[in-house]
Amino acid sequence: MLLCPVRDCHQALAREERRVICARGHSFDIARSGYINLLQPQDRRSKNPGDTTAAIEGRRRLHDRGVTRPLLDAIAEIVDASPHDVVLDAGCGDGFYLGTLARQIGFDAHGVDISVPAVDAAARRYPGCEWIVANADLFVPYADHTFSIVLSITARMNAPEFRRVLGDDGRLLVALPAPVDLAELRSRLQAAGRDRVARTVETFASHFTLIDQRRASTTADLDAAAVRDVLHSIYRPMRSDPAEAMRVTFCLDLLLFAPV
Numbered sequence: 431m432l433l434c435p436v437r438d439c440h441q442a443l444a445r446e447e448r449r450v451i452c453a454r455g456h457s458f459d460i461a462r463s464g465y466i467n468l469l470q471p472q473d474r475r476s477k478n479p480g481d482t483t484a485a486i487e488g489r490r491r492l493h494d495r496g497v498t499r500p501l502l503d504a505i506a507e508i509v510d511a512s513p514h515d516v517v518l519d520a521g522c523g524d525g526f527y528l529g530t531l532a533r534q535i536g537f538d539a540h541g542v543d544i545s546v547p548a549v550d551a552a553a554r555r556y557p558g559c560e561w562i563v564a565n566a567d568l569f570v571p572y573a574d575h576t577f578s579i580v581l582s583i584t585a586r587m588n589a590p591e592f593r594r595v596l597g598d599d600g601r602l603l604v605a606l607p608a609p610v611d612l613a614e615l616r617s618r619l620q621a622a623g624r625d626r627v628a629r630t631v632e633t634f635a636s637h638f639t640l641i642d643q644r645r646a647s648t649t650a651d652l653d654a655a656a657v658r659d660v661l662h663s664i665y666r667p668m669r670s671d672p673a674e675a676m677r678v679t680f681c682l683d684l685l686l687f688a689p690v
């Protein structure tokens with residue numbers, strides 16, 4: 431059940447043709463492409479919160495080339511969803527992971543992201559899922575225990591909210607960039623990758639227990655245009671030397687949690 435995001439309201443939102451509305455009269459538009467925009471004025475402080483259009487388009491081209499397919503397959507394997515699951519992707523971006531898995535498996539899929547262009551792209555590409563623009567850093571706009579699976583794939587994390595919307599028998603998948611992710615590019619950027627696993631497990635410890643952990647890795651031979659797309663997708667378009675063809679490593683640490 432979708433909830434009103436207004437602080438101290440959080441009542442159920444009823445769906446009408448062009449909007450959703452709560453009992454107190456807070457109403458939010460349903461976009462032509464089908465997503466629901468729950469952003470409030472304070473979420474819009476920056477003109478384009480979340481992903482930029484260049485980052486979204488760059489990431490989409492990488493998905494379309496199949497570069498991220500092995501990562502998707504590894505996520506599908508560890509999550510092991512069934513058609514009966516109700517799945518939230520918090521920080522879903524352009525919806526590649528959630529939308530593709532929903533088509534493969536047939537579960538009930540809900541994606542939330544703060545970026546309007548990313549969610550608009552998701553809604554156009556995967557109309558069978560529910561897509562929401564909202565600031566999940568503050569409040570995940572769903573009733574308690576709505577979901578059997580929550581996904582957080584290289585996104586911002588909100589442990590108490592993930593726990594609240596997840597059923598007691600549910601599971602949470604967190605995917606983090608591993609230290610060797612994009613190593614070939616990072617060495618040039620002189621920004622070494624960090625190992626975030628221990629810190630993340632600690633952050634989640636009061637709400638979740640780690641039950642499985644795997645590392646998903648793939649390499650791709652990218653041409654200069656694709657390397658440029660990767661740099662855009664990690665917000666490094668200003669790299670001084672021009673992008674050149676190279677082999678690039680993509681690597682995620684996959685952490686599967688159960689509620690405490």
Ligand SMILES: [Zn+2]
Pocket residue numbers: 434435436439440441452453454455456
């Ligand atoms: Zn309301």
